[in-house]
Amino acid sequence: MGIRDDQKQKRREEILEAALDLFIRKGYAATKISDIAERVGMSVGLLFHYFKSKESLYEELIELGIMGPMQTVAPSDKEPLEFFEDTAKQLFYYLQTEPFFAKMFVLMSQAAFNDAAPQNVKEMLLGFDIYTPTSLLIQKGQENGSIREGNPDALAIAYWCAIQGIAEQMAMQPDMPYPESDWVVDIIRRKL
Numbered sequence: 001m002g003i004r005d006d007q008k009q010k011r012r013e014e015i016l017e018a019a020l021d022l023f024i025r026k027g028y029a030a031t032k033i034s035d036i037a038e039r040v041g042m043s044v045g046l047l048f049h050y051f052k053s054k055e056s057l058y059e060e061l062i063e064l065g066i067m068g069p070m071q072t073v074a075p076s077d078k079e080p081l082e083f084f085e086d087t088a089k090q091l092f093y094y095l096q097t098e099p100f101f102a103k104m105f106v107l108m109s110q111a112a113f114n115d116a117a118p119q120n121v122k123e124m125l126l127g128f129d130i131y132t133p134t135s136l137l138i139q140k141g142q143e144n145g146s147i148r149e150g151n152p153d154a155l156a157i158a159y160w161c162a163i164q165g166i167a168e169q170m171a172m173q174p175d176m177p178y179p180e181s182d183w184v185v186d187i188i189r190r191k192l
Contacts, residue, residue, distance in 0.1 A: 008050075011040075011050065012050050014040050015036065015040055015047065015050055015051065015057070016057070016060065016061060016064075016100075017100055018036050018039035018040045019031070019036045019054075019057045019058070019061065020061055020100065020103050020104065020107060021039070021103065022035055022036055022039065023058060023061070023107055023110075024103055024106045024107050024110060024171070027110070027114070027116070028058055028110075028111075028114055028116050028117055029116035031054070032054070033047065033053070033054045033057075036054070036057070055118045055120075055121075058117070058118065058121060059118065059120060059121055059124070061104070061107060062107075062108070062111055062121050062124055062125070063124070064104065065104045065107060065108040065111070066108075066124060066125075066127075066128045068104070069128075069130045070128070070130065072087055072090075072091075072130070073130050073133040073134055073137075074133075075133075079141075079144070079146065080137045080138065080140045080141030080144070080146060080147060081141050081146035081147060081185070081188075081189065083137055084137070084141075084147075084159065084185050084188060085181070085182070085185050088163065088181035088182070088184045088185050089181045091163055091167075091181070092166075092178065092179075092180075092181040095166070095167055095170050095178070096170075096178055099171070099174060101167075102167045102168075102170045102171035102174070103171045105163075105164055105167035105168055105171065106167075106168050106171045106172075109164065109168065111125060112125055130156075130160060131153060131156045131157060131160065134156035134159065134160065135152040135153050135155075135156045136152075138152040138155050138156055138188060139152045141188070141190075145190060146189070146190055147188050147189065147190055148188060148189065148190045148191065149190075155187070155188050158187045158188070159184060159185075159187055159188050162184045162187055163184055166178075166179060166184070
């Protein structure tokens with residue numbers, strides 16, 4: 001990749017970051033493409049060289065918000081409890097080091113309830129399901145005795161909602177102390 005390509009990619013990332021911040025603060029409907037352009041210090045016309053519309057920009061952010069979690073729950077040979085420990089540790093690392101990452105949790109939560117979201121985004125979100133593969137891992141962990149008894153779907157919800165809530169809090173108040181990732185894993189860990 002050449003210098004020009006690197007600069008273009010960096011500028012694209014700046015646009016995504018600015019759009020993410022505006023979308024979570026103002027909402028999709030209230031954010032104008034001119035707001036995003038102004039935030040990154042470029043004309044609207046130049047911004048359209050990077051993204052063809054506000055909708056395409058929002059769509060790319062939602063794609064990122066779906067792709068990351070779905071890759072996280074992809075089939076693995078790891079022991080279930082080890083999977084949950086590693087996943088929580090990795091997520092908490094990114095929450096602490098990448099403000100963009102924490103804000104993505106806020107965006108995805110808002111997008112799920114956003115009546116103004118474009119139809120294609122609503123359709124994308126319909127297929128977004130981290131709970132089913134997580135429930136299957138929990139069942140496997142219950143069978144081997146590493147994960148507590150209880151409804152696997154409810155335990156998956158408890159695990160992911162704890163992470164979601166922490167991420168949203170850290171996005172809003174990044175100077176707050178971070179909980180330990182093991183505290184979230186303890187929600188599903190079998191007590192000895």
